[in-house]
Amino acid sequence: MPHRILIIDDEERMRWVLCKALEQESYEAEAAGDGIEGLKMLDKHSIDLVLLDMRLPIMDGMEVLKRIKELYPSLPVIIITAYGSIEMAVAAVKAGATDYITKPFDIDELVIQIKKALDVHRLVDEVEFLRSELSQRYQDMLLSSKSPCMQEVYELVRRIADSDATVLLTGESGTGKEVIARTIHYSSRRADKPFVAINCAAVPDNLLESELFGYEKGAFTGAVARKAGRFEVADGGTVFLDEIGEMSMNMQAKLLRVLQERSFEHLGGNDVISVDVRIIAATNKDLQYAMKSGYFREDLYYRLSVIPINLPPLRERKEDIPDLALYFVNKFDKRKAIKGISKQAMDILRLYSWPGNIRELENAIERAVIICDTNAIQPAHLPISMQTPKKESSVLDIDIPDEGISMEALEMQLIKKALDKTGGNQTKAAKLLGITRSALIYRMQHGIT
Numbered sequence: 001m002p003h004r005i006l007i008i009d010d011e012e013r014m015r016w017v018l019c020k021a022l023e024q025e026s027y028e029a030e031a032a033g034d035g036i037e038g039l040k041m042l043d044k045h046s047i048d049l050v051l052l053d054m055r056l057p058i059m060d061g062m063e064v065l066k067r068i069k070e071l072y073p074s075l076p077v078i079i080i081t082a083y084g085s086i087e088m089a090v091a092a093v094k095a096g097a098t099d100y101i102t103k104p105f106d107i108d109e110l111v112i113q114i115k116k117a118l119d120v121h122r123l124v125d126e127v128e129f130l131r132s133e134l135s136q137r138y139q140d141m142l143l144s145s146k147s148p149c150m151q152e153v154y155e156l157v158r159r160i161a162d163s164d165a166t167v168l169l170t171g172e173s174g175t176g177k178e179v180i181a182r183t184i185h186y187s188s189r190r191a192d193k194p195f196v197a198i199n200c201a202a203v204p205d206n207l208l209e210s211e212l213f214g215y216e217k218g219a220f221t222g223a224v225a226r227k228a229g230r231f232e233v234a235d236g237g238t239v240f241l242d243e244i245g246e247m248s249m250n251m252q253a254k255l256l257r258v259l260q261e262r263s264f265e266h267l268g269g270n271d272v273i274s275v276d277v278r279i280i281a282a283t284n285k286d287l288q289y290a291m292k293s294g295y296f297r298e299d300l301y302y303r304l305s306v307i308p309i310n311l312p313p314l315r316e317r318k319e320d321i322p323d324l325a326l327y328f329v330n331k332f333d334k335r336k337a338i339k340g341i342s343k344q345a346m347d348i349l350r351l352y353s354w355p356g357n358i359r360e361l362e363n364a365i366e367r368a369v370i371i372c373d374t375n376a377i378q379p380a381h382l383p384i385s386m387q388t389p390k391k392e393s394s395v396l397d398i399d400i401p402d403e404g405i406s407m408e409a410l411e412m413q414l415i416k417k418a419l420d421k422t423g424g425n426q427t428k429a430a431k432l433l434g435i436t437r438s439a440l441i442y443r444m445q446h447g448i449t
């Protein structure tokens with residue numbers, strides 16, 4: 001569908017010339033001789049862009065512009081001004097005009113401006129659409145819980161969302177750290193600004209620096225043009241630093257400065273760039289341990305953990321398994337053919353230890369939904385390894401062969417394994433096996449004789 005452009009100009013000749021030129025460029029053109037007529041046409045037709053002359057009878061251009069911006073805030077308006085009235089053009093841009101062009105102008109130049117304005121408008125629309133879709137997706141998450149520790153987490157998230165305080169999310173892989181980070185962003189006043197995530201483990205150190213802070217042209221080989229860093233892109237919004245525990249000491253020092261001053265420089269640049277960003281960091285590492293071992297800066301740790309939030313593993317919030325499982329069934333069962341999960345299958349889900357947490361549960365249900373050929377998920381639809389639940393403490397999985405097995409030989413193997421693991425330390429080996437050191441020595445001697 002061709003874009004429709006409205007020309008508001010009191011000079012009939014100008015209207016005619018512009019209409020012809022635009023039609024030649026395959027635009028549809030409408031024209032009005034004054035502001036009142038122009039506003040009426042905006043109301044009647046769907047217009048994609050306005051060309052607005054500043055010198056108009058009845059209502060002057062500035063007034064018309066303000067009215068348009070009130071009624072259609074995102075509609076692009078290009079101002080046409082007489083030569084020598086730059087000040088007025090600047091005032092118009094401040095009042096929301098997209099761009100301006102001074103008379104006399106070249107039609108080709110105007111057409112380029114129109115194309116540019118329509119492109120930008122389309123991108124802005126697209127970003128807005130994607131953002132609202134994403135935000136909707138995060139509102140659709142299952143953010144309620146029957147488990148007291150998760151209820152506490154959600155309550156805390158609600159309370160701190162609107163503050164600018166830095167958040168440190170910790171928890172095993174798959175416990176929902178990124179989900180919580182996005183929930184915080186989309187329920188804060190920053191929601192309509194970017195949420196910019198960067199995985200510190202996935203990007204090599206030197207690249208991480210240029211990704212985060214941006215660079216000037218020529219800052220290093222390959223820096224062919226100036227590039228904004230993620231902190232700038234996120235201005236007004238949130239930066240999510242995922243897997244912060246993997247960040248090198250060198251980068252940690254640089255990040256600390258940003259946290260302290262909310263400003264930085266591009267690589268190869270001198271200008272200090274200030275940004276307004278909220279920082280949320282996440283890790284599945286034990287940062288306290290990393291700090292004690294000298295791999296994580298203590299000062300950075302305290303800067304990051306203004307609000308620490310620990311997400312419990314799924315095995316510690318088993319009461320949430322049924323709701324989550326049903327939520328995922330609904331999510332993946334596009335045909336709406338599955339009514340639920342059979343009691344036996346639910347028992348298996350509840351008994352399992354979920355080392356991969358919510359992500360593992362999500363994957364298991366996605367698979368079950370695909371292979372489910374009845375109206376409820378049955379044990380047979382779950383992975384085999386889940387169907388025969390092992391005791392959580394059982395580490396050995398031995399099949400007894402038909403010819404039988406020697407307990408004594410097994411015991412010796414176990415003792416040997418424990419000693420190997422502890423580098424021959426009998427006290428530690430005995431502890432691993434749950435017996436006293438003297439019992440271990442007794443068994444070793446009797447096994448050997």
Ligand SMILES: Nc1ncnc2c1ncn2[C@@H]1O[C@H](COP(=O)(O)OP(=O)(O)OP(=O)(O)O)[C@@H](O)[C@H]1O
Nearest residue numbers: 141142143172173174175176177178179284358359
């Ligand atoms: N409350 C929730 N409701 C629905 N789905 C969730 C919820 N929490 C997490 N998930 C799902 O579980 C999966 C893992 O979540 P997420 O990526 O946030 O975990 P993570 O802690 O960042 O994991 P990792 O440490 O591996 O990066 C995702 O697919 C996510 O959609």
Ligand SMILES: [Mg+2]
Nearest residue numbers: 177178242282
């Ligand atoms: Mg993650």
